[in-house]
Every structure is written in structure tokens, then in C-alpha cells.
């Protein structure tokens with residue numbers, strides 16, 4: 001597997017990006033503000049992440065996803081580690097990431113990679129998404145914000 005930056009003239013892998021974020025509108029906005037990286041295996045794109053600068057010191061991983069048939073094989077963890085490495089070498093001090101209160105596996109992954117819960121944006125998913133999001137039998141309402149200090 002090879003991880004590389006997507007070039008500006010390449011089509012972003014929307015099928016994967018929409019797995020992590022069902023709002024095409026939001027995805028299209030942040031993909032133009034940040035950098036998109038893809039993981040390739042035999043020329044197939046099997047993973048993606050998007051890093052967007054928030055301030056001079058802080059970036060946010062806005063989107064991270066692995067193809068459904070390749071999930072649970074350690075690829076998400078490798079992508080997150082690469083995102084941390086890229087942000088570190090670009091001189092940032094902190095990385096933030098946000099996910100739903102119902103995203104149990106994602107909350108596990110981020111904390112296993114060192115992120116700590118830094119806050120909660122109540123009702124974020126109710127206010128910003130038209131459709132109801134249910135995961136693990138839980139209604140997704142709030143955004144859990146996590147942060148990792150990297151310098």
C-alpha cells in the first residue's frame with residue numbers, strides 16, 4: 001500500500017469521502033481548503049484522508065475513510081499515523097478531529113492513536129445534516145472533538 005497526496009487536477013474519491021461524511025456540500029467545501037491524501041493498492045484507491053489548516057498552529061483531519069471491503073485490517077490506523085506524520089513535518093503543533101457521539105469504533109481508533117477528548121459541540125449533526133444518522137443503535141447528535149499535541 002502506498003499513501004500519496006492527491007494532485008489538484010485529480011478527481012477526489014467521493015465514494016470514500018462520503019463514507020466518512022454524508023454531506024457532499026461540506027466535503028466539497030473542505031476539500032478545496034485542504035490537502036487530500038489517498039492510499040493505493042495495485043492502483044485502486046482504498047483509503048483517504050483530508051487535512052485542513054484551522055490556524056497557524058492547528059490542523060484538522062476533516063475526513064478519513066477506508067473502503068468497506070478493506071476495513072478492520074489496520075489501514076485506518078496507518079492513515080491516521082500518516083496524517084499525524086505529515087502534520088508534524090509541516091510544523092503544526094496540534095491536530096484536531098471530530099466525530100459523532102455514535103461513532104464508537106472511530107472514537108476507539110482516535111484514542112488508540114493518542115487523541116484526547118477536548119470538547120463537545122452539542123446538536124452539531126442535528127443542525128447541519130438533513131438526514132438522521134444512526135450508528136450502533138445510537139442517534140448521532142453531538143460532535144465529539146478530539147485533539148493531539150504533536151510537537
Ligand code: ACO
Pocket residue numbers: 019020021061062063064065066067070071072073074075076077078097098099100103104105106108109112
Ligand atoms: N471498540 C474498540 N476498538 C475498536 C472498535 C470498537 N468498537 N472499532 C475499531 N476499533 C479499533 C481496532 O481494534 C483498531 O485498533 P488496534 O489496532 O489496536 O486493534 C483500531 O480501532 C483501528 O482499526 P483499523 O483496522 O485500522 O480501522 P479501519 O481500517 O477500519 O479504519 C475507519 C477505520 C477509517 C473509521 C473505517 O472503519 C471507515 O472508513 N469507516 C467509515 C468512514 C468513517 O466513519 N470515517 C470516520 C468519520 S469521522 C472523520 O472522518 C473525521
